[in-house]
Amino acid sequence: MDAHVTTEDGWIVSGRQFGSRLIVGTGKYKDLPTTAAAIEASGAEIVTVAVRRVNLSDPKAPMLQDYVSPARYTYLPNTAGCFTADDAVRTLRLAREAGGWNLVKLEVLGPPPTLYPDMPATFEAAAALIADGFEVMVYCNDDPIAAKRLEDMGCVAIMPLGAPIGSGLGVQNPLMIQMIIAGAKIPVLVDAGVGTAYDAAFAMELGCDAVLVNSAIALADDPILMARAMKAGVEAGRLAYRAGRIPRINAASPSSPVTGLIR
Amino acid sequence: MDATPELLILTVNGEALSFPAGLTVAGLVTALALDIRKVAVELNREIVPRSTYAQVTLTSGDSLEIVHFIGGG
Numbered sequence: 001m002d003a004h005v006t007t008e009d010g011w012i013v014s015g016r017q018f019g020s021r022l023i024v025g026t027g028k029y030k031d032l033p034t035t036a037a038a039i040e041a042s043g044a045e046i047v048t049v050a051v052r053r054v055n056l057s058d059p060k061a062p063m064l065q066d067y068v069s070p071a072r073y074t075y076l077p078n079t080a081g082c083f084t085a086d087d088a089v090r091t092l093r094l095a096r097e098a099g100g101w102n103l104v105k106l107e108v109l110g111p112p113p114t115l116y117p118d119m120p121a122t123f124e125a126a127a128a129l130i131a132d133g134f135e136v137m138v139y140c141n142d143d144p145i146a147a148k149r150l151e152d153m154g155c156v157a158i159m160p161l162g163a164p165i166g167s168g169l170g171v172q173n174p175l176m177i178q179m180i181i182a183g184a185k186i187p188v189l190v191d192a193g194v195g196t197a198y199d200a201a202f203a204m205e206l207g208c209d210a211v212l213v214n215s216a217i218a219l220a221d222d223p224i225l226m227a228r229a230m231k232a233g234v235e236a237g238r239l240a241y242r243a244g245r246i247p248r249i250n251a252a253s254p255s256s257p258v259t260g261l262i263r
Numbered sequence: 264m265d266a267t268p269e270l271l272i273l274t275v276n277g278e279a280l281s282f283p284a285g286l287t288v289a290g291l292v293t294a295l296a297l298d299i300r301k302v303a304v305e306l307n308r309e310i311v312p313r314s315t316y317a318q319v320t321l322t323s324g325d326s327l328e329i330v331h332f333i334g335g336g
Contacts (some may be wrong), residue, residue, distance in 0.1 A: 025334070025335060025336030026333075026334035026335060026336075027333075027334040027335045027336045028334070028336070029334060032334075035334060048335055048336055049332040049333065049334065049335050050332070050333050050334065050335025050336075051303075051330050051331075051332060051333075051335075052330060052331070052333050053276040053277075053328065053329065053330055054276070054295075054297060054302055054329050054330060054331050056275065056276060056278060056280075056295055056329075059295055059296040059297050060296065063298075063301055063331060063332070063333075064331075064332050064333055064334055065301055065331075065332060070332075075332060077332065078335050078336070080335050080336065090305065090308065093305075093310050094303040094305055094310065094328070094330050095303070095330075095332070097303040097304075097310050097311075097312065097313065098301070098302060098303035098330065098331065098332060099332065165336070212336075214336035215336065
């Protein structure tokens with residue numbers, strides 16, 4: 001790609017600059033080698049990770065860090081499985097001690113089958129984490145008012161769901177995602193719901209700063225191919241957004257000149 | 264008096280485990296065969312900074328959480 005295309009193509013979250021606008025999760029893969037290969041193919045620089053008890057009965061089991069090096073990728077620890085502010089703070093304090101990162105992904109979920117963001121609990125946890133010095137990228141519902149409140153509290157990125165986690169349904173409410181983007185001064189990412197490359201491209205065309213994908217890559221028949229497809233989708237969507245699409249009109253407009261025709 | 268060594272009873276990740284008395288956090292991590300660089304430790308709900316593992320001595324009844332990073336979304 002020439003300079004015209006690549007200029008200004010990075011993004012910044014909480015003072016950290018990244019080239020790739022695709023963040024990938026590390027969950028649900030069949031094994032660690034596939035995880036590593038898919039992440040490599042995705043071109044992602046940030047990966048989400050979970051914090052869990054070590055298995056005392058199998059201390060030498062291979063660890064994520066052996067395959068996905070924290071020296072190469074920025075680990076974004078999440079609060080999956082936390083249902084209270086106290087659990088979220090404890091989990092991320094442990095993550096900070098394990099890896100030394102302040103940049104975290106807050107998610108406080110409601111029960112199945114929606115796993116929809118529990119916003120009152122999310123607000124409470126965000127306040128506690130910000131008070132504890134964390135830089136909080138927050139998973140939230142597609143609600144412009146809630147998003148603005150999270151930004152005003154001091155969150156560093158707003159991450160509304162496109163559709164329920166793992167559903168693969170794509171962006172269900174593009175209008176609200178666009179309204180969140182229009183009102184935000186911090187990065188907005190679609191997190192959750194992406195099913196295929198088209199969905200990632202669509203989210204980027206709406207003006208998202210980045211997209212977070214896990215299930216759509218990890219559970220694809222060929223995760224490495226899908227990771228590469230997501231990379232291309234995110235890039236295509238971003239370029240199209242920057243290029244400025246033509247207006248939609250309910251009529252045809254000929255692509256070839258209508259003058260100079262032979263008679 | 265016979266000198267029966269005192270036994271240390273700890274709760275580690277929800278499991279009751281016993282060790283010889285005088286164990287430190289560093290000693291515990293080693294005894295569990297864990298890689299000290301890849302875990303984080305919480306003792307009675309407070310973070311134990313890695314730099315202090317060798318200085319923190321455990322006592323019976325202590326509850327510890329030892330965690331690491333795994334795949335997640």
